Amino acid sequence: MRILQIIDSLEAGGAERMAVNYANALAKQIDFSGLVVSRKEGPLLNQVDDGVSYLFLNRIKIIDFKALYTLRNYVRVNSITLVHAHSTSFFLAFLLKLVHPSIKIIWHDHYGDSEFLNKRPLLALRLIAPFFSGIVAVNQKLKVWAQENLHFKNAIYLPNFPSEEKNITAYTVLEGVDGKRIVCLANLRVQKNHFLLMEVAKKMQLSHPEWTFHLVGKDFQDDYSKQIQSLIIEHHLEKNVFLYGTKQDMKNILDQSTIAILTSQSEGLPMAILEYGLHKKPVVVTNVGEISSVIQNGKNGFLILANQEQLFYKSVVTLIENDVLRTDFGNLLYDTVTENYAEDVVVKKYLDWLQTI
Incomplete structure (x- = not known):
C-alpha cells in the first residue's frame, strides 16, 4: 500500500x-x-x-x-x-x-x-x-x-x-507545590468548558489552597480566552490557576502533575485522555463523546456528567485525600490504554x- x-x-x-x-x-x-x-x-x-x-x-x-x-x-x-x-x-x-x-x-x-x-x-x-x-x-x-x-x-x-513524543526537550516548569498539581490538557476552546474548571478551582481555593490547576493548550487570544483570564483575576485565583499555552513536552508536564482532569461539554475521543493513561495519571473527566469507552467510573477514573460542578469537585477531593486510589486508578487506566488503544x-x-x- x-x-x-x-x-x-x-x-x-x-x-x-x-x-x-x-x-x-x-x-x-x-x-x-x-x-x-x-x-x-x-x-x-x-x-x-x-x-x-x-x-x-x-x-x-x-x-x-x-x-x-x-x-x-x-x-x-x-x-x-x-x-x-x-x-x-x-x-x-x-x-x-x-x-x-x-x-x-x-x-x-x-x-x-x-x-x-x-x-x-x-x-x-x-x-x-x-x-x-x-x-x-x-x-x-x-x-x-x-x-x-x-x-x-x-x-x-x-x-x-497515543504515541511517545520524540525529539522533545523537557523545558516547562510548572508553578505550585510538588505533589499538589492538577493538570488539564485542552486548547482554550468553548467545547472544553474551562468554566467548569474555574468553578471547581474556586471551591478548591477554599478547601485545599495548596492544590493548583495547570491549563496547557493553545490560547487563541479570543473572547473565550479573555473570559477565562478575567475570571482568574475576578476570583483572585492568580496563585491557583496557571495558563501555559501550547507546549510540546507533555511527558515532562505530566510527570510534574498528580491528578489530570478534562471538563469538556463535548468531545470525540480526546487525545488528552489517552496521554493521561499512558503516563498513569488518575483522572476526573466528563462523560462526553467516546470517553466512557475508556474510563469506567470508579474503576480506572471518575466519570462525571457534563456541568456537574459539585460532583466533579468532590471527585477531585476524593483523589486528593486518597493516594492509594490515585495509584490504582493510574495503573488501571494505563492497562486500559495500552491494551485497547x-x-x-x-x-x-x-x-x-x-x-x-
Missing part, C-alpha cells in the same frame, strides 16, 4: 496529532507513507519520523490551483493509491479526486462537538461524500451520524491512539478495513 495523510496544519490539536501518528505508524508497515500539510506548519513537525515522506503546500486560498497541482504531481510521482484526509482537509482531497480521478480518498472525521451533531452543517459533506471510499469516525456517534445523515455505508469507528491494535484494524475498499 502507498498511503498519504493530509491535514491542514501541524498545530498541537487532536486531529493533527493523529495525522502524524498514522503517518509514522504506517511508515513501519507499508511501502510508502506520506504526510501533506496544506496550510500551516507547526510544533508537531518535529514529531514526523524520518521514514515519512513530507510535503508542505502553503495553500493560501480555498481553491488554490498551485497547491492543488503540486499535490497532484506529488501523488503521481510517488504512485500513491489512497489519500487519508483528516478533518477539514476533506475538501482538498475532494479537489484532488476531481483532477486525479483514479485516486481513492477516505475521510477521518475528528469532529469535536459530537454532543451537538444536530447543529452540524451538512450541505458540503453531502455533496462530497459520494467521492469518499470510506469514512473513519473517532467515536460511535460520528459513525452513526455518517451512516444516517450522509447515507454512507462504509464507515468505521477507529479510536485514536495501542498503535499496533488500531493500525491493524485500519489496514484490515482498507483491504475491503
Whole structure:
C-alpha cells in the first residue's frame, strides 16, 4: 500500500496529532507513507519520523490551483493509491479526486462537538461524500451520524491512539507545590468548558489552597480566552490557576502533575485522555463523546456528567485525600490504554478495513 495523510496544519490539536501518528505508524508497515500539510506548519513537525515522506503546500486560498497541482504531481510521482484526509482537509482531497480521478480518498472525521451533531452543517459533506471510499469516525456517534445523515455505508469507528513524543526537550516548569498539581490538557476552546474548571478551582481555593490547576493548550487570544483570564483575576485565583499555552513536552508536564482532569461539554475521543493513561495519571473527566469507552467510573477514573460542578469537585477531593486510589486508578487506566488503544491494535484494524475498499 502507498498511503498519504493530509491535514491542514501541524498545530498541537487532536486531529493533527493523529495525522502524524498514522503517518509514522504506517511508515513501519507499508511501502510508502506520506504526510501533506496544506496550510500551516507547526510544533508537531518535529514529531514526523524520518521514514515519512513530507510535503508542505502553503495553500493560501480555498481553491488554490498551485497547491492543488503540486499535490497532484506529488501523488503521481510517488504512485500513491489512497489519500487519508483528516478533518477539514476533506475538501482538498475532494479537489484532488476531481483532477486525479483514479485516486481513492477516505475521510477521518475528528469532529469535536459530537454532543451537538444536530447543529452540524451538512450541505458540503453531502455533496462530497459520494467521492469518499470510506469514512473513519473517532467515536460511535460520528459513525452513526455518517451512516444516517450522509447515507454512507462504509464507515468505521477507529479510536485514536497515543504515541511517545520524540525529539522533545523537557523545558516547562510548572508553578505550585510538588505533589499538589492538577493538570488539564485542552486548547482554550468553548467545547472544553474551562468554566467548569474555574468553578471547581474556586471551591478548591477554599478547601485545599495548596492544590493548583495547570491549563496547557493553545490560547487563541479570543473572547473565550479573555473570559477565562478575567475570571482568574475576578476570583483572585492568580496563585491557583496557571495558563501555559501550547507546549510540546507533555511527558515532562505530566510527570510534574498528580491528578489530570478534562471538563469538556463535548468531545470525540480526546487525545488528552489517552496521554493521561499512558503516563498513569488518575483522572476526573466528563462523560462526553467516546470517553466512557475508556474510563469506567470508579474503576480506572471518575466519570462525571457534563456541568456537574459539585460532583466533579468532590471527585477531585476524593483523589486528593486518597493516594492509594490515585495509584490504582493510574495503573488501571494505563492497562486500559495500552491494551485497547495501542498503535499496533488500531493500525491493524485500519489496514484490515482498507483491504475491503
